[in-house]
Amino acid sequence: MGAYIAHKLHQARGASRVLAVASTSVKNEALHQMADALWNNREEILAANEEDVRAAEAAGQPASRIDRLMLNEHRIRQMMDGLCQVAQLEDPIGERLDTILHPNGMRIEKVRVPMGVIAMVYESRPNVTVDAVGLCIKTGNAAVLRGGREALRSNIALVRALHKGLQTSGVPSEALQFVERTERESVDLLIRAVGLVDLVIPRGGAGLIERVVRHAQVPVIETGVGNCHVYVDASADVAKARDIITNAKTQRPSVCNAAETLLVHKSVASAWLPEIVPHLVRLGVQVRGCEQSLSILRDEGFSDVSAATKEDWSTEYLDLILAVKVVDSLDAAIEHITEYGTLHSEVIVTESEEAAAEFLSRVDAAVVYHNASSRFTDGFEFGFGAEIGISTQKLHARGPMGLREMTSYKYIVRGDGQVRG
Structure with missing residues (x-):
């Protein structure tokens, strides 16, 4: 298991370096290609989802959980629309947040940059797979996704389609990694991968979120329960x-x-x-x-x-x-x-x-x-395109998390030989 997770994370890390400097046009083209691939592969996606739904019904899952799991052509079109709307949004990467002129003539610029590798741990909603990938690609982040057992077939089919879209674009397909292992250990390995994962976002029930927050050794944004x-x-x-x-x-x-x-x-x-x-x-x-x-x-x-x-x-x-x-x-x-x-x-x-x-x-x-x-309370309704989650914490991000909430920043300092005395 450890070697399996490490391999995916190293692939994601390498792809993140390429993606971090990709142009807006290249990233937008990847989003459109992924949207097209979802539609072109909808029969495979819906067939896989039907198996997941049948298994959930046989297991006696309540109607509310079945609804979260179920896909149809309308919901696939919604996912496609989300990717296309994200493509239309302004690219936050490279945005200059502040400029400071030092007394000695140096120019100090605060510039928005990608996080790097973002791991998502989530449960039964397969649309999260597409939303997360779209937002990560637009913001120059590699995505490592670990969905729940109940949506495994659906997510594998979705990721297969998204990979087909990426392969016809200028974005490396390794920027999307999906963990097909559903043992609890796979979550533990992701949330403790210091140096390989820059941020983990849990999305699901109270038990999942609490476990990730308690045991993670990498930074976490808590997408909390909605009472x-x-x-x-x-x-x-x-x-x-x-x-x-x-x-x-x-x-x-x-x-x-x-x-x-x-x-x-x-x-x-x-x-x-x-x-x-x-x-x-x-x-x-x-x-x-x-x-x-x-x-x-x-x-x-x-x-x-x-x-x-x-x-x-x-x-x-x-x-x-x-x-x-x-x-x-x-x-x-x-x-x-x-x-x-x-x-x-x-x-x-x-x-x-x-x-x-x-x-x-x-x-x-x-x-x-x-x-x-x-x-x-929804990223699409707030005009963010899709969302990667709704943060209920106060540090870094709060509420529906769109593009800007998935970035960090760095300072770029331009000088002309200045030294500190």
Whole structure:
């Protein structure tokens, strides 16, 4: 295993040196060639994905995980569109971030450069394979990918197609390495490869992310769990609130920017909960309510709700399950989010500019929203093309990680014989 991983990392390191100085046109051509190769090889990709889906269904995986795993022609086109959009974006490499003129005449320039070799450790979403490769190629980084066992056939087929695209471009195909071994040891070797891996990005469930963060010996950007909240304030437009929580919970519940908890101010709870909860239940949502919300609903003759436990407030369901809690005030909503949130995406629905300003200022999260769905926390929606993950930490990168978040910088100093006295 060690020799297998080391070989891939050495190939990636060599390719990264070539890719680091590749022109924007060469990198963009590679992205377009990879997009074309995905479509040209779609039958092979979909056949491999069908095997993965059948295996997941036979193993009793929930519908939300099947949805994350499943590919179709529409999703392949989305991946292609992501690659083409990245190609259209401005190349950050070589961007001059700052210029300092030293008193002795030296010119000091701060210039954006690639990271080098980026390792991705991720789980069941095969679209991550394509997003990661596209962003790495555009930013001059080699990519070493280790996906999950449940998507292995899909990822192998995707990588085979992407390699075909690279082989018709000026980018070395060794810049994309895929680890086909799914033993835990393969992750450990990647995250401890000091000198060969410049950055590791885990993307998946809490267990995977925690393991990588705890055991890595190379730098890590944590793409955290999304226990996201929608808070409906006393001054909310309840029609907006209905649309926002419906979208945030049901549009695609299996992703990290879906809402998991609905907080409702007590002044609107009695009138609004008997309307919104049955609406969500009709859409297939299982609702778990606090004692006060259960009392309100039962008084209206609605009992199709179970009691929430403390564990529900901290759970990322990734499914059609929603925790509901009535809160006494804006302060109480913020306190709840502070205790149980995961620094991902948080929403306030209110017509009060004062309440919105306080929420947006005080809530600590990568993205905070006023009167909009948390589902917009996404690199594509933010205009970044694809994304390599959503960072919930504060150092280097935070929120959807696009091109600039995958770069470092160096100082270039130009002189004319200056020496330090």
